[in-house]
Amino acid sequence: MMERDETVVILGEDVGFYGGNYRVTEGLYAKYGEKRVIDTPIAENSIVGNAIGMALGGLRPVAEIMTVNFILIAMDQIVNQMAKLRYMSGGKIELPMVVRTPQGVSKQLAAQHSQSLERFFTSVPGLITMVASDATAAYYGLKKAIELDDPVIFLEHELLYPMKMEIQKRESFDPFRADIVKEGKDITVVSYLKMLHDTLKAVPVIEKELDVSVEVINLHSLNPLDMETIANSVKKTKRFVIVTEEPKTGSFAAEVVSKVSEELFYHLDAPPLRICGEDVPTPYNRKLELLSIPTPEKIAQQIVYWGREHGI
Amino acid sequence: MSKSIVERAYYLMKLGRVFEERAKEEYMKGNISGFLHLAIGEEAVHVGATLAFGKGDIFVHYREHVWALAKGMSPKSLMAELFGKKTGVSKGKGGSMHLYEPLLNFYGGNAIVGAQIPHAVGAAYARKYLGHTEGVLVAFGDGATNAGNYYESLNMAALWELPVLFVNENNLYAIGTRIDRASAVKELYKKAKEFMPAERVDGMDFFQVYDAVSKAKEYIETEGKPYYIEFLTYRYEPHSMSDPGDYRSPRELKVFHDKDPVEFLKREGIKRGLFDENFVKEIDERVEEEIEEAVKFALESPEPEDAELFTDIFCEVCTDVVP
Numbered sequence: 001m002m003e004r005d006e007t008v009v010i011l012g013e014d015v016g017f018y019g020g021n022y023r024v025t026e027g028l029y030a031k032y033g034e035k036r037v038i039d040t041p042i043a044e045n046s047i048v049g050n051a052i053g054m055a056l057g058g059l060r061p062v063a064e065i066m067t068v069n070f071i072l073i074a075m076d077q078i079v080n081q082m083a084k085l086r087y088m089s090g091g092k093i094e095l096p097m098v099v100r101t102p103q104g105v106s107k108q109l110a111a112q113h114s115q116s117l118e119r120f121f122t123s124v125p126g127l128i129t130m131v132a133s134d135a136t137a138a139y140y141g142l143k144k145a146i147e148l149d150d151p152v153i154f155l156e157h158e159l160l161y162p163m164k165m166e167i168q169k170r171e172s173f174d175p176f177r178a179d180i181v182k183e184g185k186d187i188t189v190v191s192y193l194k195m196l197h198d199t200l201k202a203v204p205v206i207e208k209e210l211d212v213s214v215e216v217i218n219l220h221s222l223n224p225l226d227m228e229t230i231a232n233s234v235k236k237t238k239r240f241v242i243v244t245e246e247p248k249t250g251s252f253a254a255e256v257v258s259k260v261s262e263e264l265f266y267h268l269d270a271p272p273l274r275i276c277g278e279d280v281p282t283p284y285n286r287k288l289e290l291l292s293i294p295t296p297e298k299i300a301q302q303i304v305y306w307g308r309e310h311g312i
Numbered sequence: 313m314s315k316s317i318v319e320r321a322y323y324l325m326k327l328g329r330v331f332e333e334r335a336k337e338e339y340m341k342g343n344i345s346g347f348l349h350l351a352i353g354e355e356a357v358h359v360g361a362t363l364a365f366g367k368g369d370i371f372v373h374y375r376e377h378v379w380a381l382a383k384g385m386s387p388k389s390l391m392a393e394l395f396g397k398k399t400g401v402s403k404g405k406g407g408s409m410h411l412y413e414p415l416l417n418f419y420g421g422n423a424i425v426g427a428q429i430p431h432a433v434g435a436a437y438a439r440k441y442l443g444h445t446e447g448v449l450v451a452f453g454d455g456a457t458n459a460g461n462y463y464e465s466l467n468m469a470a471l472w473e474l475p476v477l478f479v480n481e482n483n484l485y486a487i488g489t490r491i492d493r494a495s496a497v498k499e500l501y502k503k504a505k506e507f508m509p510a511e512r513v514d515g516m517d518f519f520q521v522y523d524a525v526s527k528a529k530e531y532i533e534t535e536g537k538p539y540y541i542e543f544l545t546y547r548y549e550p551h552s553m554s555d556p557g558d559y560r561s562p563r564e565l566k567v568f569h570d571k572d573p574v575e576f577l578k579r580e581g582i583k584r585g586l587f588d589e590n591f592v593k594e595i596d597e598r599v600e601e602e603i604e605e606a607v608k609f610a611l612e613s614p615e616p617e618d619a620e621l622f623t624d625i626f627c628e629v630c631t632d633v634v635p
Contacts, residue, residue: 053434090403
């Protein structure tokens with residue numbers, strides 16, 4: 001993208017000279033220079049505010065917020081400004097910009113450095129929220145996000161960064177269409193980011209214990225949400241589960257379950273199930289930390305229990 | 313300063329004054345609703361700065377009707393916006409605090425105090441990067457200078473050497489709190505002095521505003537660095553229509569009324585032989601007519617269609633997939 005389009009710039013804390021805290025911008029500074037890979041002061045609200053101005057001034061900025069935890073400082077610029085300028089101007093203002101940030105419960109970083117906040121973005125009208133659950137989605141998805149003429153929040157997961165994955169070559173990639181990563185006929189499980197991988201680890205156990213086949217859907221975009229793919233799957237399997245890492249109360253998962261209940265109630269043979277993090281700030285202690293979020297074992301256990309309860 | 317600029321300034325200042333006085337009346341009648349922040353008394357800053365700044369990008373705050381008029385927005389589309397009509401500059405979706413016209417390099421209008429300051433810094437970055445010659449002007453009130461965004465932006469503009477002109481409209485009050493009760497540093501330009509050249513100028517005097525901004529524009533565009541001007545000015549009206557404004561003394565009001573910027577320019581213009589009584593009479597009549605027409609246009613304009621509720625949220629690519 002940066003090679004093809006010189007209006008694409010990156011700004012954020014430590015993205016340039018230092019190479020990015022998670023090394024995701026490594027090498028870009030050397031290749032494109034400090035005018036395009038811009039090290040900013042620690043001032044998140046201004047990083048996003050600057051990106052808005054850059055987009056107004058003719059650039060396609062990618063603003064990086066080091067981790068989602070600090071994005072709360074930028075919420076005025078995200079919620080009041082970038083999400084609303086198009087609408088408030090009657091369509092006169094276009095903001096081709098991306099705010100890219102990793103989130104999720106990492107390893108023993110405690111409550112202020114370890115959390116998932118997608119609920120805040122997906123509940124804001126005018127904000128596209130995309131997620132990169134694997135290398136393919138990261139590659140094609142981020143490209144798409146930069147090409148769009150709308151503001152995008154692009155979420156990644158800190159623990160997916162060190163994972164080695166192949167990019168699958170795709171003829172076309174539409175982030176607004178979810179992927180069925182595993183076909184099945186008895187239970188639909190929707191997930192994204194790290195929980196998608198944990199779900200896939202749990203699936204063989206579930207299939208064996210319940211003697212069923214599980215369909216797994218990978219979301220690339222949380223808002224807009226591809227309800228069509230979800231609906232087609234639920235109509236086939238009659239059962240719906242969503243797995244997310246965020247605390248359960250008021251979660252994005254709650255929103256999807258509401259949609260499924262409203263739109264697909266009479267197709268369901270069992271109550272929808274949410275598997276989410278606990279309603280607690282993330283603890284530092286590793287044992288407690290693992291208790292606060294879903295793990296492959298817990299995902300398998302809860303789905304098996306729920307399956308037996310409802311005669312699946 | 314050329315005669316034609318002063319003539320234009322008198323026309324725009326009078327237009328702004330009458331526009332806002334009429335907006336106040338229409339608010340009382342119930343034709344305009346929501347928040348309405350009037351800038352009556354601050355016209356010399358809004359018009360003087362806009363005329364002197366010329367073509368570059370302008371970012372301002374929620375008290376922006378006169379800035380918008382000076383930048384070339386039509387009183388009709390502006391009044392229609394205040395009426396919430398389809399023909400308004402933002403299709404009736406923005407209202408008083410959200411006026412934008414990218415074709416005129418006018419980017420609002422912002423209802424969050426100081427939020428526009430980083431936008432201006434980013435725009436200046438983009439303009440410089442793309443090799444444009446014009447700088448960016450951002451205006452904000454005295455209240456904004458006590459918030460974090462303000463310091464972040466001064467720092468970044470100075471650090472990256474960006475052509476931004478910071479215009480502080482010090483009207484002494486942040487809503488109802490007088491500056492000496494909100495700011496530890498009373499001379500606001502001093503809050504910028506560590507970052508860039510900064511000065512204080514009489515904001516009731518069009519000639520001083522115009523000269524200061526002209527020089528500052530020249531500086532930011534040739535040096536490629538930021539500059540800061542604090543204008544001392546005053547709003548005769550309360551903060552908004554819902555504010556009784558009883559926190560200000562009659563004596564203070566009189567001091568500033570005695571230097572009313574529109575009357576001042578009229579007097580000085582005639583005294584300096586830049587225009588005469590006939591010109592003033594002609595302009596005053598023309599402005600009354602224009603505003604009358606704008607109100608008529610706004611009144612007769614249709615409401616937005618119901619379907620407009622769902623447009624302008626996403627660009628077309630995404631509109632296709634949003635249910």
